[in-house]
Amino acid sequence: MSVVAQRILRAACIRLLAAAAVVLLAGLAGATLVRFAPGFGTDERELDSRLSSESISALRAHNARDANVLVFYARYLGGITHGDFGMSRTFPQPISQLVKERAPATIRNIGYGLAMAWSLALALTLTATAAQKPAADIVFSAAAGALISLPATVIGLLAVIARKPASFAIAAALFPLLYRYARNVVQSEWERPWIMAARARGIGKARTLLRHVLCASAPQLLALAGVSLNMAFGAALPVEVIADSPGIGQLAWQAALGRDLPLLVTVTGIVAAITLLGNAAATLAQQALQPEQA
Amino acid sequence: MKRARLFAVVALALVYAVALGARFLAPADYAFQFREAPNAPPSVRFLLGTDELGRDRLSRVFVAAQTSLLLAPAAAALSTLLAALIGATAGYIGGWWEKLTMAGVDLFLSLPWLFLLLTVRAVLPLDTTPALSVMLTFAILGCLGWAASARVICAGVRQLRNSGFVLNARALGCSPARLLAVQLGPNIKPVLWAQFLVSIPVFVLAEANLSMLGLGVAEPLPSLGGMMRELENFSDLGSQLWRLAPLALLFACITAFQLFSSSREVQA
Incomplete structure (x- = not known):
């Protein structure tokens, strides 16, 4: 195995460990919140007058298993390794089942949203760079500036009014951020001496842009791709609430309103792990493209 | 760019003058309900009409x-202060401490901050007063928004640490505290100022998002995001455009902040 491959593998291991640490910390935070939440260790069945004193004692003995904090942590983390995140307080369902039910909608929203935002941002970036006319840049920048000045909730509301799906609103919220960064990166590459030399030798604009400028900008755009996953989750939360899309973002909001801390912490931990893995993948791809910086 | 910046400065000065004198300029108490006039259209008495509880919208x-x-600038000041402490320390000490701090910053930047914000906000007690809720909302924003600025400040201090005048000061026996306060501090000021300005619109938008989701500033205290919850009932929005006033103000302010901060960044 080459030295560069070894470095990339080492970086991948570090990133995976970081993601695992975040999940572990989120699990511990969740366990702490559950352990010290009001009503912990009590069971509403104890109020059932039909139960005998022996049955109530048995219930209490069952609940007393978690009185020791360390035992409780061990049991909670053991549950996480089996995909058991405990029960939601807002919804009478296991948290893992809730996440499984809601994940497809969010994956769809974020997937389509990212695809649309990236396509539009790259298309406008390449158009503005190829045109090299202030008018095009002003129009695209003004559109991006207008969208960036609106909260994601309002963009979600506009999408609802226009009868567009939630993914459309996520794309509209992401586009200005992606366009601004991509435009700066591509423009700075366009002004490099070797690009000027290529153009001076008569290579067409389209070929220069697609084969030289885009390739040179790829590492920075890949880094942005990693960050854009995090931004997409940030935009998905308010948009899913406003657009009434039953995804992870809406679930987190319902958990926050119902002060369902175990559910909220679990969802946050899962989203954090996904974004960390996304960032790790982007960094590794970036290092593979630029082995000298690995 | 100069003209745009001038326009932004004038617009922001005007809005801040109104915001500072809000209690004196407001025609009525913000919480007083004119129960005989709920959802009133604009009139001489109510220039922007009233909301569904009969409160004067203007x-x-x-x-x-x-x-x-x-409060957004206060949160931005808090986050810039935290970023300066963490970033400048890491940049000045360098070595493994800088690597460790920047790894922590990277990790923090990778976290879904809106989800974190919801979690922290949900932990707060239910009986918080509106004034306390607004303070806590912006304090949380300030405490969670330092990471991106810390990275920039760290890079700035690292660059200065290796510059000639700092090496000269060190060689003359300047103490680390004095070096930070007298040599590095004034030189890093433009970076801090730029980070502070960039953070303000981010926090205004974050508060608007949180309040529109019902997790920001508690009623009856109004905030721009809280007032925009009226827009969720959009069926008759076309005939009641005055309900868009908080959104228009927010949009204008964020645009002005962007124009102002981008030109400041260019200058910095």
């Missing part, structure tokens, strides 16, 4: 501007 917009636009 008075509420003034106070909302005060809440959102005065």
Whole structure:
């Protein structure tokens, strides 16, 4: 195995460990919140007058298993390794089942949203760079500036009014951020001496842009791709609430309103792990493209 | 760029003057309900009409501007201070400490901050007063928004640490504290100022998002985001455009902040 491959593998291991640490910390935070939440260790069945004193004692003995904090942590983390995140307080369902039910909608929203935002941002970036006319840049920048000045909730509301799906609103919220960064990166590459030399030798604009400028900008755009996953989750939360899309973002909001801390912490931990893995993948791809910086 | 910046400065000065004098300029108390006039259209008595509880919308917009636009800079100052402490220390010490701090910053930047914000906000007690809720909302924003600025400040201090004048000061026996305060501090000021300005619109938008989701500033205290919850009932929005006043103000302020901060960044 080459030295560069070894470095990339080492970086991948570090990133995976970081993601695992975040999940572990989120699990511990969740366990702490559950352990010290009001009503912990009590069971509403104890109020059932039909139960005998022996049955109530048995219930209490069952609940007393978690009185020791360390035992409780061990049991909670053991549950996480089996995909058991405990029960939601807002919804009478296991948290893992809730996440499984809601994940497809969010994956769809974020997937389509990212695809649309990236396509539009790259298309406008390449158009503005190829045109090299202030008018095009002003129009695209003004559109991006207008969208960036609106909260994601309002963009979600506009999408609802226009009868567009939630993914459309996520794309509209992401586009200005992606366009601004991509435009700066591509423009700075366009002004490099070797690009000027290529153009001076008569290579067409389209070929220069697609084969030289885009390739040179790829590492920075890949880094942005990693960050854009995090931004997409940030935009998905308010948009899913406003657009009434039953995804992870809406679930987190319902958990926050119902002060369902175990559910909220679990969802946050899962989203954090996904974004960390996304960032790790982007960094590794970036290092593979630029082995000298690995 | 100069003209755009001038326009932004004038617009922001005007809005901040109104926000500072909101309690004196407001025609009515922001929480007072004119129960005989709920959902009233604009008139001489109510220039922007009233909301569904009969509260004067113009008075509420003034106070909302005060809440959102005065506390966002406070949160930005808090986050810039945290970023300066963490970033400058890491940049100045360098070595493994800088690597460790920047790894922590990277990790923090990778976290879904809106989800974190919801979690922290949900932990707060239910019986918080509106004034306390607004303080806590912006304090949380300030405490969670330092990471991106810390990275920039760290890079700036690292660059200065290796510069000739700092090496010269070190060689003359300048203490680390004095070096940070007298040599590095003034030189890093433009970076801090740029980070502070960039953070303000981010926090205004974050508060607007949180309040529109019902997790920001508690009623009856108005904030720009809280007032925009009226827009969720959009069926008759076309005939009641005055309900868009808080959104228009927010949009204008964020645009002005962007114009101002981008030109400051260019200068820095």
